[in-house]
Amino acid sequence: MTDVKKRIIEEIKQWDSIIILRHVRPDPDAIGSQAGLKELILTFFPDKKVYLGGETEPSLSFLSEMDEISEETFEQSLVIACDTANTERIDDERYQKASKLIKIDHHPEVDRYGDIQWVSTDASSTCEMITELYLELSNDTPENDLARLLYAGIVADTGRFKFSNTTEKTFRYASFLINASFSRDEIHEKLYEKKRNVMKLEGFVLSNVDVMPSGAAAIKLTKSVLENYQVTSKDSSAIVNCFSTLEGLKAWVFFVEEEDIIRVRLRSKEPIINTLAEQYNGGGHPMASGASVATWEEADELIKKLNQLCEDAS
Template sequence: MVKTDIEKGIVMEITKIIKAIETNEKIIIHRHVRPDPDAIGSQMGLKALIKHSFPEKEVYAAGETVSSLSFLAHMDEVSDAMYQESLVIVCDTANQPRIDDERYHTGKQLIKIDHHPKTDSYGDIEWVSTDSSSTSEMIVELALEAKSRGWGLNNEAARLLYAGIVGDTGRFKFPSTTVKTFQYAGELVRYDFDRTALYDGLYQAEEKVLRLSGYILQHFQLSENGLCVIKLTTELLEKYDVSVEETNQLVQVVADVKGMKAWVFLIEEESQIRVRIRSKGVVINQVAGKYNGGGHPLASGATVYSWEEGNYLVADLEKVCEEQA
């Protein structure tokens, strides 16, 4: 099959990344703050892929270990000195302020691998594929492209990359899921890892989290424009003994409400309010970008610093829902 110009361009970028990895002996991999399964899956899956293919290379994963995803992997201790003469790769991060660990720019070469819409161009090599369901899917593509050069996945890389794909496709339910997504998932399940345990780690929740989800289902309100707003104050989180990090498990709790176009969670922390926005069709990432965030057209995050600012964000989302009827 003859490749299109776009496909040839993608292969060129992948080849540049492959050669950069092959010619560097020390590699440090980053991802975004507040990581989700795709951030961890792509970062640690790439690390496992490189270590399996090149056991002699030094490969480190930078960033904070998040307890809710520690069943997937733990981050490495990376000193400032390690960045000298290192290749740095940033996975699943559209813009530089969201990169976990600001030392990412202190290596000798920087690569960006991401599937979000391009809002911040950075890196000496930049591979952005908005047609991919996840950055983990992109790492599988890289592995398959490099197979002829002796690269290979192993059980651990497959487990991590499968987790990333499952997480960012909502168990293959989201519109971002394509034929290629299923093909790559099929490649990964050939390897020996416990898919049941993986799903349990991704989706099982403690009783306290489920009780808070019950509260949300009892008290949510749907506007005339089809926007659902959920505000989780510090007092409410303390009442249910649920941490801000654990609220990650609640984002889809209202996803099946009939007549809803979009929904937003505003989660209060000590010095800021974390915002998670999801949509069934209306484009919401431009609103997120206005409030210190960004992401996909149908799934984004943001940060506001007062409930008043949060109300402005909600008003902007209402307007988007009304305009995109």
């Protein structure tokens, strides 16, 4: 058993109460790793009290819902933050009340936080890391719900095994998980189904995306556009890759106007874009990152820098 995983398991053994958190605006890997870790702990240590913290995300409630947690419980619990590179994005500031904090994440490190840190940027997803943690304890087929949660996060963060973060280990772990009895069809349907208004917005995006000769592309979704299609900012995240198969495309950016900021979603096939995201209050993976800007002028500045990155990648 590797040292950091051994330390995490030994720490879990010491606590009667454990709270598991993840990042704000969660995706399937965040929820899957968070809820999957809870199921892992209860599998091997059934007498523990384990809570899931943060806001429930309605679109992902089919994976898991969150718990109501008191201030007193935070003060008496071990806290584990999954899939979160920096403390600013942990979806409950009360983590600071805990006497011990563990970080489990696969993003490039932004904040070095926690009493124990397990950061593996080679992992496709944090769900892949939780699978690895499970395999340190047992080679038996995991319980159905545990396997379902971890498989969903791996599928989502690898783009159904299409992204370059998919490795031999990813396939091996996915193969291990599907030995359990859960419906892969149902997971795929739930992860990728779209509301009718979102599909209409997708048509708008495909008709209006600005593609530059460099291979960079950009689309601006203003509040008026969102209102016209009756779509929320969160809803729009479902179509960030809708033109990813466009010939000659190297990198692209979605701008989504919210009440107080403009949300930025960056994706790439060639140039590294997480360093660009870091210039605009964000970060993430080399090929998939998020950020935010305050004005459309700042958005235009970001587009120019993305265009330059694509030109340099020629």
